[in-house]
Amino acid sequence: MDLLAAESNNPNHEFITFAIGMSSPVNYLPIVIQSAVAIGFVALALGASHLLGPKRKTAQKEESFECGIEIQGNARYPISIKYFLTAILFVLFDVEIIFFYPYAVNFKEMGIEGFIAVLAFVGIFMAGFIYVWKKGGLEWEK
Amino acid sequence: MEFSLILEKSILVLILTAITLGIATYLTYGERKVAAFLQDRLGPNRAGIFGIFQPLADAGKMFFKEELIPKNAEKWLFILGPGIAMVTACITSAVIPWGGDLILGGRTISLQVADVDIGILYIMGIVSVGVYGIMIGGWASNNKYSLYGAIRASSQMISYELAMGLALIAVIMMSGDLSLRHIVDEQSGWHGMKWNIFFQPLGFIIFFTCALAETNRAPFDLPECETELIGGYHTEYSSMKLGFYLFAEYINMFISSAVMACIYLGGYNFPGMDAAWFSTHPNWLSMIEVGVMFAKVSFFIFCFMWIRWTLPRFRYDQLMHLGWKGLIPLAIANMVITGGWMLLFGK
Numbered sequence: 001m002d003l004l005a006a007e008s009n010n011p012n013h014e015f016i017t018f019a020i021g022m023s024s025p026v027n028y029l030p031i032v033i034q035s036a037v038a039i040g041f042v043a044l045a046l047g048a049s050h051l052l053g054p055k056r057k058t059a060q061k062e063e064s065f066e067c068g069i070e071i072q073g074n075a076r077y078p079i080s081i082k083y084f085l086t087a088i089l090f091v092l093f094d095v096e097i098i099f100f101y102p103y104a105v106n107f108k109e110m111g112i113e114g115f116i117a118v119l120a121f122v123g124i125f126m127a128g129f130i131y132v133w134k135k136g137g138l139e140w141e142k
Numbered sequence: 143m144e145f146s147l148i149l150e151k152s153i154l155v156l157i158l159t160a161i162t163l164g165i166a167t168y169l170t171y172g173e174r175k176v177a178a179f180l181q182d183r184l185g186p187n188r189a190g191i192f193g194i195f196q197p198l199a200d201a202g203k204m205f206f207k208e209e210l211i212p213k214n215a216e217k218w219l220f221i222l223g224p225g226i227a228m229v230t231a232c233i234t235s236a237v238i239p240w241g242g243d244l245i246l247g248g249r250t251i252s253l254q255v256a257d258v259d260i261g262i263l264y265i266m267g268i269v270s271v272g273v274y275g276i277m278i279g280g281w282a283s284n285n286k287y288s289l290y291g292a293i294r295a296s297s298q299m300i301s302y303e304l305a306m307g308l309a310l311i312a313v314i315m316m317s318g319d320l321s322l323r324h325i326v327d328e329q330s331g332w333h334g335m336k337w338n339i340f341f342q343p344l345g346f347i348i349f350f351t352c353a354l355a356e357t358n359r360a361p362f363d364l365p366e367c368e369t370e371l372i373g374g375y376h377t378e379y380s381s382m383k384l385g386f387y388l389f390a391e392y393i394n395m396f397i398s399s400a401v402m403a404c405i406y407l408g409g410y411n412f413p414g415m416d417a418a419w420f421s422t423h424p425n426w427l428s429m430i431e432v433g434v435m436f437a438k439v440s441f442f443i444f445c446f447m448w449i450r451w452t453l454p455r456f457r458y459d460q461l462m463h464l465g466w467k468g469l470i471p472l473a474i475a476n477m478v479i480t481g482g483w484m485l486l487f488g489k
Contacts (some may be wrong), residue, residue: 003233009204017211024486025255026341027256027258028256028258029151029256030154030155030255031233031236031237031254031255031258031264032150032253033148033151033152034155034232034233034235034236034255034256035187035229035233037155037156037159038159038228038229038233039229039233041159041163041232042225042228042229042386043225043336044399045205045223045382045386046221046224046382046383047305048382049204049205049209049287049381049382049383049385050209052205052206053204053205053206053207053208053209053226053381054208054210056208057210061210062210062211062212062213062286063212063214064212064214064215064283064285064378065285065287065372065377066285066286067372068151070241074283075284075285075288075289076284076285076289078259079289079290079293081191083293083297086297086300086301087296087297087300090300090301090303090304093304093470094300094303094304094307095306097304097308097311098307098396100308100311100477101263101311101314101320102309103312104312104315105314105318105319105320106318107259107314107315107318107481107484108315108318111485112278114373115481115482115485118481119478122474122478125474128251129471130201133467138342138460138462138466139466140462140463140464141459142460
């Protein structure tokens, strides 16, 4: 039996499927409430553990951990460039992926024409991706 | 928004936060029991019967331990790091629908904190902010192991976010909406069994893999890989701040299981629910739906633990290869095939 028909017979469930449409700023208010509760809990727990815990500080305890040997220099020395490259590539590709979302939402209305347009966009995306791959941007062993 | 609605939402938020924290606490117990079961041991069994008070004892201990801030660390960022990780973990659950509506005293109460039309984008956005918690904490520690753990964690999380976003696009094409409530209701056909996993098996596998990587769970737990990095990004942490990093991981596991249940496993839909609509009181039906939702979530959480205690850890270059060279092209192919299939067969 058809569920949508069952739903329209049942007044209690009508707004489950038909509550589609634009959200107004008021709809976001519960998120603000939840954030306030979360921040309040975190602040309270951190404060409580600060007050409850013992405080017996010594010079050795306050040093950074380095496998029992003396600290060698600062921790913030140059690291592998590959991590930086990953971050840059993420920014590039993430922006392109975000462009897919409006298309995906309107996929059914746009039909075959929209699909061809998106195939062209996927082509450009893949061209950039394959370029990065062939250039060695995704290599980690070297 | 009138006052009674604000009150209703506040109560819902408080209940949800309490449940989330309770589940996160008891997941530590669950994890140790599952590990013990898989390794043929007993697991924690001293505090209370079957050791069920163990997580409470652990949480109490977190409060009464000395908190240490290394003297060459950035003090405020050091405190801010675990705070961000915990807050972002706690607020992701706002857009997840836990069940149908309750009718109490003539009021219809939706079991979802906020039904916003950007549902999935909200979750993706908050999860990205969670990276800052780890990065800030690891950097502020001024410890080489912490810094490496933090950099590994962020670079792993952003890499897998790409494939995750691409896998979701195929689902959004099918539903035409970003709201999780709508996506769940779309799956209520075929007597409550028209789940997206039957149409998107590949997308589900990609999403599940990415969820493991996003929550830093084995086999992708390189940020806290103890043989190389001691404790990873939380090496320098102690007391409740360490607790927050560990709790945040368990909460993220719980939330990503809930998201997977909503998107791929039909959320609170269950077989035979259309028959139950006529024979059951709506409130009872909603409670059954919440139970079904939590059963699906528990199943996913058990899978997370099962995988952790079964598979060995990846090497870092293998992890990056899987993310970039494996999952991203697969997710693109999945998206194009889904689009072509839907146009050809007019689904």
